[in-house]
Amino acid sequence: MGKWAVARWEQNEYEHRGARGSSERRARSRFFDGRILLDILTWNWNLRVAVDPKATRPKAPFPGLDYGRDFTIRARVRAPKALRGKSMTVTLSPFGPRVRFGRGGLQQVGRLDVLAPGGEIDFEATLMLPEEAVAATSLASAWRHLDIWTFDEGPRSARVESYSFAADIHPNVRPWADAE
Numbered sequence: 339m340g341k342w343a344v345a346r347w348e349q350n351e352y353e354h355r356g357a358r359g360s361s362e363r364r365a366r367s368r369f370f371d372g373r374i375l376l377d378i379l380t381w382n383w384n385l386r387v388a389v390d391p392k393a394t395r396p397k398a399p400f401p402g403l404d405y406g407r408d409f410t411i412r413a414r415v416r417a418p419k420a421l422r423g424k425s426m427t428v429t430l431s432p433f434g435p436r437v438r439f440g441r442g443g444l445q446q447v448g449r450l451d452v453l454a455p456g457g458e459i460d461f462e463a464t465l466m467l468p469e470e471a472v473a474a475t476s477l478a479s480a481w482r483h484l485d486i487w488t489f490d491e492g493p494r495s496a497r498v499e500s501y502s503f504a505a506d507i508h509p510n511v512r513p514w515a516d517a518e
Contacts (some may be wrong), residue, residue: 350367360505372491374450375507375515376413376426376484384408409467413484415460417515424460428484430467437466448498452487479504 390404409430415421437444448465463486479505489495507515 370417372488373418374415374421374486374488375417375511376428376486377416378411378412378413378482380412380482381479382410382412384410407472411484416483417517419517425458426461426463427459428463428465430465432467432469432472436468446489446497447500448486449484449495450498451495452493462496465498483507485511 361493385405385407387403387405389402391427398424411428411430413426415424415426415427439445439447444466448463450461453459453462483504483506484501486501487499489499490497
């Protein structure tokens with residue numbers, strides 16, 4: 339599955355130790371305080387297939403056929419406490435091996451946006467998912483929580499530094515997740 343940064347949980351801290359420099363980026367965080375924990379309500383795997391004569395790239399696996407797939411998650415914010423109960427739609431968008439990250443490539447794995455007040459959904463996120471990991475989403479029925487770490491936050495959006503799925507909330511995070 340390639341090189342993946344591994345989230346390391348500290349015994350006395352409730353924060354993610356991400357890539358080098360993330361502590362400086364996190365210091366600039368504003369709206370989401372650098373982290374948001376979601377309870378997953380539903381999963382949906384979308385597949386779109388259409389005839390498109392313009393889709394004739396030289397190395398296209400199916401010339402003339404345009405297709406795409408993504409996963410849509412409906413979730414509710416569990417933490418931070420100030421946002422608890424807000425709704426979010428998360429789209430996992432698969433990408434191929436040509437996408438590069440880090441130096442000379444993308445500096446984030448997604449984006450999180452605040453939607454207009456009064457709508458059915460409060461937040462929307464798009465997270466990049468390696469195509470190699472699409473098969474792992476068969477575990478989706480076991481994953482009940484999504485943890486998202488953000489940076490470069492503004493009043494209406496944030497870039498996503500990393501994310502992880504879990505069946506249960508880690509014991510070190512539970513006090514933050516269940517704060518009253």
